[in-house]
Amino acid sequence: MKIKFLTIYAVGFMIFLYLPVLFLPIFSFNDSAIVAFPLKGFTLQWYENLANEPGMHQALINSLKVGIATSVISTILGICGARAVTRYEFFAKKSITSFVMLPLVLPEILVAISMLVVLLQLGFSLSLISVALGHILMCVPFSMAILISSFEGFDQSLEEASMDLGEGPLMTFFRVTLPVVAPGIVSSLLITFTISLDEFIVAFFLSGTEPTLPIFIWGQLRFIAKLPNILALGSLMLLASFILLCAAEYFRRRAQRRTGTEDSVI
Amino acid sequence: MRGFALMSPTFFYALLLLAVPVAVTITFSFWTQTYLDLDTTFTLANYQEVWSKPIYRVLMFRSLTIAAIVTAVTVILAYPLAYYISFHVKERQALWIFLITIPFWTSYLLRIFAWKLILGYNGVINSTLMELGIIGEPLEFILHNANAVVMTLSHAWLPFAILPIFVSLQKIDRSLLEAANDLGDGPVMRFLRVTLPLSLPGVIAASLIVFIPTIGDYVTPRLVGGSDGLMIANMIQVQFGKANNWPLGAALAMTSMLLVTAVSVAFILVARFLGGRVR
Structure with missing residues (x-):
């Protein structure tokens, strides 16, 4: 019952x-x-309208630029962090890890205004670069979480065998470690790209005059006549996120199968 | 040492782009905006203004109340589902968790926008009810108030709240439940004396990851809150935007973070105390 x-x-x-x-x-x-x-x-009129919306095209290009930069850099930082955490012991490991994961729980507005204050104090002007810097900060914790779970099951004797057979540390990483953990890395790239594509608050404060897609949508919300176009654009964004997330999930599961940690759900 | 070297790019990125900016923002909150320039002499004037003006007190109190209600609603709704997936779903647990997290990753702005469509004057609810002849004219009380904010935010945070609760439920040693059964506890007592206390860390974590970021939300109040649903983050955003008084905005942000931290710590202590008393 x-x-x-x-x-x-x-x-x-x-x-x-x-x-x-x-x-x-x-x-x-x-x-x-x-x-x-x-x-x-x-x-299909509202979708057709999108084709004649130059502002949206520019916003799409901006979002793609920020998204690609964010996913690549935050995943690289995530790889470093996840490998350090799963492989080594070092001074203040726990505090450092918690600190790096902090953006996960902080209100985004705090991250956004703090970066805004510093960037403008230092004399930088706001651009897509500042948005990407903010997105990377927010994405690293997610990347770390995904990669830690895919690195955790990694069998270290594989690396030792490679070293014994005469490969250096760098070649061992590229020829042994990377192929095994590659699905986890792809999963991280896709998730962080999705987060960046959809992120609003940090982009709102840091984007200056170059809007990303969510900022473009925000601007259009004021015009009632544009509402159906926004519905069409929003639906396409939801679809894109959905596809990216399914792909990320597929690779995440493959990563777990490779390292033999099949039963972990998260 | 190699571990630290490997960690350092990630660590220094967070240090440079999070810790340093927050420290600078704290410093900012002790300065004054004088028209276009900043007066960098140390002053507590911003904090005095934040604590003495009724408008800030009202917004601060409302934000904490809304965040607390959202947290309670979210955790109470999320718990049974996390319990269901952990205890009653035998296969395909991963699929359930994946389906629950999808909405969380999709655009936050679009999810709020969807609620505006549903609750709006000509929105889904009103137009449906009018079509069915249940109401003569659109209900106005469903949009532009604090209830709409609570509704929208709770919906937005549900997926995120399930994860920590689920993880803590998964960790419970199932033989403890059998032991409780053997010792004569019925399902209800077993839940109250074994399952719930053991999943308390998950409940606390879920509460915090909902409560803390909710305080900083200004988009939901802007889109569905009307003037009665505005929160402290809207005021912070105004200070960094139109009002152009960054030091005051920084003081508001720091004060709200301080209050959130105080409430969170109090909550953890109370929850642990209560959790320790069951048994």
Whole structure:
């Protein structure tokens, strides 16, 4: 009886979790400029409108630039951190690790205003670079978390064998370690890219005159006539995130199979 | 030493882009904005203003209240699901966890925007109810108030709150539950005396990762909160934007962080105390 109740609860929970976001794609195909039931008819007009929106194209390019820079750099920093944590003991290991993971729990506005204050005090102007710097800071904890779990099961005797067979540390890393942990790295790249693509608060404070996609959407929210276009753009962004996340999950599971830590769920 | 060397790029990045900026912002909060320039003589004037003006007190109190309610709602709704996945889902646990976390990774702005569509004057709820003839004109009380903020934020944080609770439930040694059964505890007592206390670290972690960032949210109040739903972060954003009084904004941010920390520490102590008393 108790199990039944929990099952119903779980299903209801999932519906509640997904339903609000599903209204975006539903109304993005609705042949009416007003978001209201009943639906009027099917149209692709709002998607076609996006093609003639130069501001959006620029925002998309900006987002891609920031996203790629963020995912590559935060994953490299994540690799260093995760490897240090899983492989070595060092001074104040626990405090240093917690400190690096801190952005996970800090309010984003604090990160954003602090970076804003420092960047402008130092005389830098705001640009896509400042957005990327902020996104990297926020993404490193996620990258570390993913990579630590994929490095943890790594069998060190493989590396020792490679060293015994005469490879140096660098070649050992590229020829032995990297291939084994590669799926975890791909997963980290995809997740951090997704976070950067969708991130709003830090980009809001640090983007200056070059908007990323969420900032572009924010600007358009003021114009009621643009609402259906935003629905179309938002639906495409949700779809992109969904695909990226599924790919990341696929690689994360492959990473766990390779290192033999199959049963860990998170 | 090699470990530290390997850690150092990550560590110094966080040091340079997090610790140093926060320290500078704290310094800023003791300065004064004089029109376009900064007066760098040390002063507590910003903090005096923050603590004495009623508007800041109202916003601060409201933010803490909203964050506390959001935390309670989120944890209470998340717990049964985490319990379900941990105890009743035999296969495909990973799939459940993945499905729950997807919404968390998708755009935060779009999720709030979706709620605006649902709760709006001509939104999904109002238009449906009017179509069905249940109401004659749109309900106005569902958008632009604190309830809408609580609703939207709770929905946004649900996925994140489940993870720590789930992890702590997974760690519970199942033989303890059998032992409780054998010693005569029914399902309810077993839950209250074994499962709940042992999952307390997860509940505390979930509460904190919801409570702390919620204080810093200004987008949800802006989009669905109306003037009664504005929070302290909106004021911080105004000081860094239109009002252009960064030192005051910094003082507001630091004060709210201080309050959040104080509340969090108090919460941890109380939760541990209560958790220690069951048994």
